[in-house]
Amino acid sequence: MCKRIVFVGCGSMAEAIMAGMLQTKTVDKNDIYVTNKQDEGRLGNIEATYGVQTSYDKEKLLDLADVVILAMKPKDLAESLDEIRPFIREEQLIISVLAGIMTETIEEIIGKRNAVVRAMPNTSAQIGYSATAIAAGKYVDQEKINIAERLFQSIGVTKVVAEDDMHTVTAISGSGPAFIYYFVEAMTTAALEAGMDEQTADALITQTIIGAGKMLEQSGEPASVLRENITSVGGTTAAGLETLKANEFEKIIIACIESARNRSIDLGRTF
Numbered sequence: 001m002c003k004r005i006v007f008v009g010c011g012s013m014a015e016a017i018m019a020g021m022l023q024t025k026t027v028d029k030n031d032i033y034v035t036n037k038q039d040e041g042r043l044g045n046i047e048a049t050y051g052v053q054t055s056y057d058k059e060k061l062l063d064l065a066d067v068v069i070l071a072m073k074p075k076d077l078a079e080s081l082d083e084i085r086p087f088i089r090e091e092q093l094i095i096s097v098l099a100g101i102m103t104e105t106i107e108e109i110i111g112k113r114n115a116v117v118r119a120m121p122n123t124s125a126q127i128g129y130s131a132t133a134i135a136a137g138k139y140v141d142q143e144k145i146n147i148a149e150r151l152f153q154s155i156g157v158t159k160v161v162a163e164d165d166m167h168t169v170t171a172i173s174g175s176g177p178a179f180i181y182y183f184v185e186a187m188t189t190a191a192l193e194a195g196m197d198e199q200t201a202d203a204l205i206t207q208t209i210i211g212a213g214k215m216l217e218q219s220g221e222p223a224s225v226l227r228e229n230i231t232s233v234g235g236t237t238a239a240g241l242e243t244l245k246a247n248e249f250e251k252i253i254i255a256c257i258e259s260a261r262n263r264s265i266d267l268g269r270t271f
């Protein structure tokens with residue numbers, strides 16, 4: 001892909017996307033430009049690690065861009081768009097990975113008829129395993145959707161969704177990996193408390209998560225059937241599941257997803 005990509009905001013998400021794009025060779029390092037907040041020394045590190053072009057001169061970078069990826073925190077969006085708005089041209093595709101922020105909000109702040117695509121990747125982008133949902137703003141045509149899809153396919157799987165679904169997406173696949181890591185942390189604690197060494201526990205739990213993920217992907221069976229296949233009557237799995245049920249595991253997970261979704265809605269309302 002010969003599009004020149006400018007990242008505005010270079011924290012952990014931008015780095016994960018960039019690393020994925022470079023690793024899969026979807027975008028050449030010479031076509032990636034990165035800027036960040038003026039007062040942070042991060043650009044030097046990024047340039048040294050990935051060989052991409054970096055600059056605090058936003059006018060210069062915006063002048064080069066075909067695609068602008070907004071990757072700052074939602075609270076920094078207004079300030080950041082104020083800085084770059086004068087340099088944005090209408091033919092540039094704007095992709096926002098910000099949680100909660102509507103394409104309409106960005107369209108209004110920019111004040112031009114730019115195609116604005118909202119994308120919600122996750123940090124597994126770093127190794128090419130993101131699950132990224134994509135929603136189109138009102139000036140987006142199929143060609144721009146295709147560009148966004150191709151870019152994010154370089155870092156994993158993509159799904160085009162209605163923008164109304166983006167709050168749910170943000171909860172399940174944007175924040176989702178963190179919830180799974182938290183589950184893993186708890187499993188590890190349990191194993192250590194039972195006297196197992198950390199290295200062995202890490203290896204077994206990691207492979208268990210990978211194996212379960214691959215089964216979900218490849219077995220053709222729903223999660224409920226896969227769970228039932230493990231659960232012998234009167235066995236260990238049944239005993240563990242009873243404890244999860246007694247402690248309202250499902251209710252807790254639903255509440256967790258709802259809280260994350262509601263936070264996404266709140267973030268959007270701050271504008």
Ligand SMILES: NC(=O)C1=CN([C@@H]2O[C@H](COP(=O)(O)OP(=O)(O)OC[C@H]3O[C@@H](n4cnc5c(N)ncnc54)[C@H](O)[C@@H]3O)[C@@H](O)[C@H]2O)C=CC1
Nearest residue numbers: 009010011012013036037071072073074076080097098099
């Ligand atoms: N971390 C994650 O797993 C995911 C994050 N996101 C979204 O990605 C965005 C970035 O998240 P993180 O990378 O985790 O945050 P981060 O805090 O690691 O990175 C944000 C970067 O934006 C920079 N920045 C702040 N103001 C700026 C400005 N005016 N101009 C240019 N750069 C500016 C900061 O210096 C910082 O380096 C957020 O909006 C978040 O909702 C989306 C999906 C997953």
Ligand SMILES: O=C(O)[C@@H]1CCC=N1
Nearest residue numbers: 098099170174175176
């Ligand atoms: O925690 C957050 O707000 C961001 C959005 C999805 C994952 N991290």
